Amino acid sequence: xxxxxxSAPPRAQSAPxxxxxxxxRHGGGIxxxxxxxxxxFVVIGNHLVQHKELSLLAIGLSCHLQSLPTGAGADIKSxxxxxxxxxxxxxxxxRELEAHGYLRRERHRTQTGRIVTRTVSCNQPxxxxxxxxxxxxxxxxxxxxxxRRTVQKALPAVPQPSSTAPALLxxxxxxxxxxxxxxxxxLLSATDTAHLVPGVAAWLERxxxxxxxxxxxxxxxPDEPLRRPAALxxxxxxxxxxxxxxxxxxxxxxPPPRHPLQNCEGCDRGFRASANEDRCRxxxxxxxxxxxxxxxxxVPSHTR
Numbered sequence: 393x394x395x396x397x398x399s400a401p402p403r404a405q406s407a408p409x410x411x412x413x414x415x416x417r418h419g420g421g422i423x424x425x426x427x428x429x430x431x432x433f434v435v436i437g438n439h440l441v442q443h444k445e446l447s448l449l450a451i452g453l454s455c456h457l458q459s460l461p462t463g464a465g466a467d468i469k470s471x472x473x474x475x476x477x478x479x480x481x482x483x484x485x486x487r488e489l490e491a492h493g494y495l496r497r498e499r500h501r502t503q504t505g506r507i508v509t510r511t512v513s514c515n516q517p518x519x520x521x522x523x524x525x526x527x528x529x530x531x532x533x534x535x536x537x538x539x540r541r542t543v544q545k546a547l548p549a550v551p552q553p554s555s556t557a558p559a560l561l562x563x564x565x566x567x568x569x570x571x572x573x574x575x576x577x578x579l580l581s582a583t584d585t586a587h588l589v590p591g592v593a594a595w596l597e598r599x600x601x602x603x604x605x606x607x608x609x610x611x612x613x614p615d616e617p618l619r620r621p622a623a624l625x626x627x628x629x630x631x632x633x634x635x636x637x638x639x640x641x642x643x644x645x646x647p648p649p650r651h652p653l654q655n656c657e658g659c660d661r662g663f664r665a666s667a668n669e670d671r672c673r674x675x676x677x678x679x680x681x682x683x684x685x686x687x688x689x690x691v692p693s694h695t696r
Contacts, residue, residue: 450488457495598633
């Protein structure tokens with residue numbers, strides 16, 4: 393009866409893939425019969441041909457792309473016509489190379505306005521952590537997405553006053569500055585205030601009291617937050633602008649004549665009246681309407 397050797401392996405074991413030196417010690421493995429190239433050759437880095445994450449198809453396709461002259465067809469249709477793998481497998485291999493930095497595809501507009509896709513093959517991966525050598529292939533440029541710019545709309549126009557007196561404009565500025573005391577949402581910037589000042593001045597010169605202007609701007613505001621309080625105020629200054637004050641003639645503003653002061657002939661009380669009146673109102677009422685006094689130097693018409 394044979395005695396079984398428990399230390400011997402049950403069958404021959406191949407060398408692990410991550411330890412190629414064991415095969416060399418036993419005389420197996422690959423050997424190279426190299427001849428130095430002088431023409432028609434391309435230099436391929438070991439980081440590509442021994443890449444641990446790329447598929448064999450992706451590695452071979454990258455080697456083929458690096459050997460192509462500039463301008464040669466490198467799209468999926470051209471490569472599928474060249475190799476038997478088909479468009480699906482070639483497209484997957486291209487995505488592998490693009491993910492690992494050996495390939496990038498850029499869209500360019502030609503002089504005729506046509507959009508074309510340019511395939512750029514790089515012999516150094518852009519995602520490499522070490523400093524890349526100068527291979528003539530610029531690193532991939534990651535263009536940040538464009539940021540949306542919010543264009544602030546201009547404030548609505550406001551009425552313009554006919555007068556730009558400093559006192560009038562200062563009153564308008566003070567009125568706008570105190571609006572926030574009535575509603576904190578009406579806190580205005582210096583730019584917004586400068587835009588609204590002429591509109592408030594137009595109200596003030598129409599004989600509208602500052603309190604009435606303030607009341608028109610602050611009452612009946614919506615309950616929700618005000619996104620642009622200055623725009624709301626500009627709209628109210630225009631939409632609720634009162635009409636001009638009534639026209640005043642020159643005679644309406646001229647005060648009545650001031651009669652001289654004289655003594656009443658009946659009660660000796662001082663009063664103001666025209667020259668032909670010699671009694672005050674009380675004495676005229678008591679006397680039942682006495683005839684007016686004849687002015688000095690007057691000659692009756694019947695004696696002429």
